[in-house]
Amino acid sequence: MKKLISMVFVSALFVLQMFSAEAIILILDADLEIPLEGVKISSKSNSEIRAVTDENGQAIINVSDGKKSESIETHLPGYRNETVSVDSDSSEIEIRLSLADVIEGKELVVSRNVPESASEKVGVSTVMTKEKMHSTASMGIIEDCMASVRTLPGVSYSGAWGSEPSIRGGSPRELAVTLDGMYTIFPWHWGGGNSILNPSMIESVKLSNGVFSARYGKASSGLLEATTLKPDFEKAHLNASVSTMSADVFAQIPFGKNVGGMLLGTHMTYLEPLFALYNAGGNDSLDMIKRPPYIRDFFLKANFRPTPVLDISLMGFFGSDGLSMDQSETEDGFTRNMIMDYDIYQGLAGLNVKYLPTDRVQIHGLLSYNRMYEDLEQNLKESGTVKYTDEFADKYSGVTGISAGDSYFLSEIRSDYAEKITSHLVNAKLESEIEVNDKNHLCFGVEEIISTSDTKERVSAWRDLDLGDRWLFGKSAWESEIEQNWMYNTAVFAAWNYGSENDLVNSEIGIRGEFLTMKNNKQNYTLNMVPQVSPRASVTFTPWRDMGSIRKISLTTGTGLFVSTPRETMLISKECEIENYELKPNSALLALIGGNVELENDWKFKLETYYKHYLSRMYMYTVSDASNGFSTETMNVKSNGQGNVFGIDALIEKNVGKVWDGYLSYSFVYTRYRNPAGIRDDQKVDMNDDVMDEWFYPGFHRFNTVNLVSNWHFGEGWTLTVKGTLATGTPKKKKGDLTCYAATMEDGTVVQRYTRSSFYSDTLRNQISCPVDIRLSKQWSSNGGKANWEFYFAVQDIFVNLYTPKGDKSFNSYTGEMSDVEESVDFNIGVPLPSLGIKVKF
Numbered sequence: 001m002k003k004l005i006s007m008v009f010v011s012a013l014f015v016l017q018m019f020s021a022e023a024i025i026l027i028l029d030a031d032l033e034i035p036l037e038g039v040k041i042s043s044k045s046n047s048e049i050r051a052v053t054d055e056n057g058q059a060i061i062n063v064s065d066g067k068k069s070e071s072i073e074t075h076l077p078g079y080r081n082e083t084v085s086v087d088s089d090s091s092e093i094e095i096r097l098s099l100a101d102v103i104e105g106k107e108l109v110v111s112r113n114v115p116e117s118a119s120e121k122v123g124v125s126t127v128m129t130k131e132k133m134h135s136t137a138s139m140g141i142i143e144d145c146m147a148s149v150r151t152l153p154g155v156s157y158s159g160a161w162g163s164e165p166s167i168r169g170g171s172p173r174e175l176a177v178t179l180d181g182m183y184t185i186f187p188w189h190w191g192g193g194n195s196i197l198n199p200s201m202i203e204s205v206k207l208s209n210g211v212f213s214a215r216y217g218k219a220s221s222g223l224l225e226a227t228t229l230k231p232d233f234e235k236a237h238l239n240a241s242v243s244t245m246s247a248d249v250f251a252q253i254p255f256g257k258n259v260g261g262m263l264l265g266t267h268m269t270y271l272e273p274l275f276a277l278y279n280a281g282g283n284d285s286l287d288m289i290k291r292p293p294y295i296r297d298f299f300l301k302a303n304f305r306p307t308p309v310l311d312i313s314l315m316g317f318f319g320s321d322g323l324s325m326d327q328s329e330t331e332d333g334f335t336r337n338m339i340m341d342y343d344i345y346q347g348l349a350g351l352n353v354k355y356l357p358t359d360r361v362q363i364h365g366l367l368s369y370n371r372m373y374e375d376l377e378q379n380l381k382e383s384g385t386v387k388y389t390d391e392f393a394d395k396y397s398g399v400t401g402i403s404a405g406d407s408y409f410l411s412e413i414r415s416d417y418a419e420k421i422t423s424h425l426v427n428a429k430l431e432s433e434i435e436v437n438d439k440n441h442l443c444f445g446v447e448e449i450i451s452t453s454d455t456k457e458r459v460s461a462w463r464d465l466d467l468g469d470r471w472l473f474g475k476s477a478w479e480s481e482i483e484q485n486w487m488y489n490t491a492v493f494a495a496w497n498y499g500s501e502n503d504l505v506n507s508e509i510g511i512r513g514e515f516l517t518m519k520n521n522k523q524n525y526t527l528n529m530v531p532q533v534s535p536r537a538s539v540t541f542t543p544w545r546d547m548g549s550i551r552k553i554s555l556t557t558g559t560g561l562f563v564s565t566p567r568e569t570m571l572i573s574k575e576c577e578i579e580n581y582e583l584k585p586n587s588a589l590l591a592l593i594g595g596n597v598e599l600e601n602d603w604k605f606k607l608e609t610y611y612k613h614y615l616s617r618m619y620m621y622t623v624s625d626a627s628n629g630f631s632t633e634t635m636n637v638k639s640n641g642q643g644n645v646f647g648i649d650a651l652i653e654k655n656v657g658k659v660w661d662g663y664l665s666y667s668f669v670y671t672r673y674r675n676p677a678g679i680r681d682d683q684k685v686d687m688n689d690d691v692m693d694e695w696f697y698p699g700f701h702r703f704n705t706v707n708l709v710s711n712w713h714f715g716e717g718w719t720l721t722v723k724g725t726l727a728t729g730t731p732k733k734k735k736g737d738l739t740c741y742a743a744t745m746e747d748g749t750v751v752q753r754y755t756r757s758s759f760y761s762d763t764l765r766n767q768i769s770c771p772v773d774i775r776l777s778k779q780w781s782s783n784g785g786k787a788n789w790e791f792y793f794a795v796q797d798i799f800v801n802l803y804t805p806k807g808d809k810s811f812n813s814y815t816g817e818m819s820d821v822e823e824s825v826d827f828n829i830g831v832p833l834p835s836l837g838i839k840v841k842f
Helices: 106-111 271-280 390-400 567-571
Strands: 020-029 040-043 050-052 058-064 069-075 083-087 092-097 125-129 175-179 202-208 222-228 237-243 246-256 260-269 289-307 310-331 334-358 361-387 407-435 440-466 471-498 505-520 525-528 532-547 550-564 586-599 603-616 619-625 634-638 642-654 660-674 683-686 704-715 718-727 739-744 750-755 772-782 787-796 806-811 818-824 833-841
Touching: 040 058, 050 058, 083 092, 246 289, 271 289, 390 739, 390 750, 407 750, 440 567, 471 567, 471 739, 471 750, 532 586, 567 634
Parallel strands: 020 092, 175 222
Antiparallel strands: 020 058, 040 050, 040 069, 069 083, 125 202, 202 222, 237 246, 237 833, 246 260, 260 289, 289 310, 310 334, 334 361, 361 407, 407 440, 440 471, 471 505, 505 525, 505 532, 532 550, 550 586, 586 603, 603 642, 619 634, 619 683, 642 660, 660 704, 704 718, 718 772, 739 750, 772 787, 787 833, 806 818
16 A cells, blocks of 8 residues: 655745834743743744843844734743734733643742753754644645654655654664653554644654653654644634645634643545546546545643643544555456455543642653554455466476467466454553752653553465475465453653753663563463663763854763564464563663754754664564475564664754755664574465574665755745655565466366565665655735734655656566566655645634
C-alpha cells in the first residue's frame, strides 16, 4: 500500500516599514497580578522588533506606521506564549500571561529551574514548536507533524511515503511515541504512511535521540514526545483548514480564567466524492478501489485549574483509517485477481494531574488507556490457460512429453494472508520533583505499563523455494491464534539534575530499573524476562557566553543504557518453548559527544557523534525443514541479536530571518546487525527479510541523509519554501539469472515456473533518493488582526519525472516475460503531487 506524506518548512514574516511609532507593553501574571520581568517580546513578522520587560514588567517596541497592526509574541519559561495584535496608533498594551502545563508557585517562578518537558538540550533532544513546524507539517496531501521531524539530524530518510524513520541507526519500531506523556501502541495511519500527530492539535514535538532522562522507557533508539495544545481559558478560538484531500476544524472553548478550557476538533479525508466524480466521467482506471483510502480522527482535551497549585488535564483521541481494493487483470486467457481489505481503529484516553503541595515539591500523576484494532485480509487468485514457452519445451520435452506450442490449464492458485489484532495498553505513572536548592533537583517515580492482545494470523501461500540443486513450487502454511497474552512492565526510576542552561555545568544522572513478565492464563504460561538496570548520565559545559557575536558555545557528553520491547513479543506462546529468564528485551548502550554554537544573529551550529552497541536484540523468524517438505513453519524468538551503530549528525540553522531563514541537516549512519540463529542446511527461513548467522546492513539502513529547508520571504506575507532531501540507497539484494523449471501439481498438471534467486549483498545499494518539494504561501490578517488567514500552493516531488530511484525489473512467473521498466524503490506514483490549502484562525 502506497503511503502519503509531504515535507517542507516555512515561517511567515512581514517586511518592516520605514516609519514607526512607539508602544508601551505591560506584562502581568494573570493570577497574581504582579509585573513579570525578563519576558522576551518579538514580532512574528519582523526580526528587528524585539524587547525584554524590565522590573516593572514594561517594554517599549516600535510599530510600523505603514502597517495597520503588528503581531507580537511573548516568551517566558514556565508561562504560555501569547500572541497579540498591536495597532500602530496604540500607546499602551497590557498582556496577562498564564502558567504553562508545568505548574509553578509564585516563589518558583523566580528561583526554580526544573527542566521543562519541552525544552531542547544539546546531546539529548531537539524541540520543534508549532510555529517552527508550521509549513513542514501543514502542507501537502496529508498534514502531519512527522513531516517536520523527518528533517531533523539523526533521522534517516524513510522514503517518499513513510513516516516510520530509523532514528540513529535503530529499527523504526525502537522509537517510542507519546502523546501528552501517554505511550501509544501504533501512532500511525495507513500502515505507517502518516502519523496521527495532526498539526492542528499539536503544540510541540520533542525528539530525544541522545542520552535522555531515566524517567522514560520503552525506547532504545529514540523517544518522540508530542504535546497537545492547551486551550485558552478566557477566549474562544476556531481553527479551520481545507486542503486538496483533507479538512480539519478545531475549536477552543473557555470555561473561565480561573477554571479551564476545552479543545475539540476533527480531521478527515474526503476522497470518496473525488473517486465518484472520476468514475462518473467514464474513466474506469479506479474501479479497483472499492473503498477509497480514508482517515477519520476526533480529538478532545479539557484543562482545569481549580486552584493555582493544581492542574488537571483530560485527553481523548479516536482515529480510524483503511482501504479496500479488488483488482482483476486478464491477459491471453490468464486471470489474476487480488483483493485487499484493511481497517484499523484506535482510541487513546488519559488523565494528567500536576500538584504542588509545597513551593519546592511537584507531584505528577498520569493514567492512560490505548486500544487498537487491526483487520487486514489479502488474497490472490491466479487461474487460466498458459502456453508453454519454447525455452521450457526444449528443456523439459524429454521428461514431461510436452512440445512447443502446447498449453495447460491452471485451475486455481490461491494465496491468502489474514491478520486480526486487538491490543490494549494501560499506562500508570507517579513521579515527584523536589527542588533541593536553585541548582539541584531530584526526581523519583514508579511506572507500570500493562499491555494485552488477541492475535490471529493466517498465512497460506504458494512460493518458489530454492533448495540449492533444484527448485520446489509448493504451498506453505503458518497459523497462529494467541489470546489473552498479558505483558507487565514494571519500572522504577530516579534522576538528579544539576544546574540549568545558564550555568557553566548542566548535568543529569539517573537510573531506571525494569522488570518484564508475560502471562497467558489460558495457556497456563508465564515468561519472566531478564530484569534490566539502565544507568544514564549526561553533562553539558558552556564555558563561553556573550563573546561579541557569540551567544554561547556548549560541549556535551554522555552515556546510558536504553531498553525497548518489540510489539511482536505479543506473538510469543507456550509452543515457542522459551524458558524463564531466557529472553532479554532490546538493550542498547549509547555513548555521545557533541558541541553547539549559537550566534547573536540567530545562527546555530550543532555537531554530534555517537556509538551504540546492542547488548541484546530480539528477533523473530519462522523456519521450515525438509522433514515435512518445507510445508509447515514454526515460530522462533531469540534475543541474542548483535548490533553496532556509529553515526555523525550535523545542523546549520538560521532562525527568524527578515528575508531568509532555514536549515541544513546531515546524518551519517553505519549500522551492522547479526542474528546468530544457527540455521541448519536442511532448514529454510521464511517471513523475515533479515539475514541469519552473518553480519549485515538492515533493510532500512542508509549511509547518508541530507535535508535542506529554505524559506525566502520576498514580500509582505509571502514566503517561498524549498525543501530538498538527498539520501543514499538502502541495501539491495543480488539477483541471480532468470531460470525456468517444471512443477508437477497434484492433478498431474505440469506447470512452467520462472524464478530467480536473490542473495544478501554487502556492497549493492539502491539508487539515491532526491525528492524536492516547493511551497508558496500568502498570510494576511482581517477584522483588525482578530482573524489570520493563509493560502498555499505546494508541489511534492516536483522532479519525479526527471529522476526516480530505480530497482529491479519485475517478471511474470508463469511466462518469464520481463517488464519494460524498473520499479521505483521510493514508492512514488511517478508524477508530482500538487496540493492547495487555505487556513483561517479566529
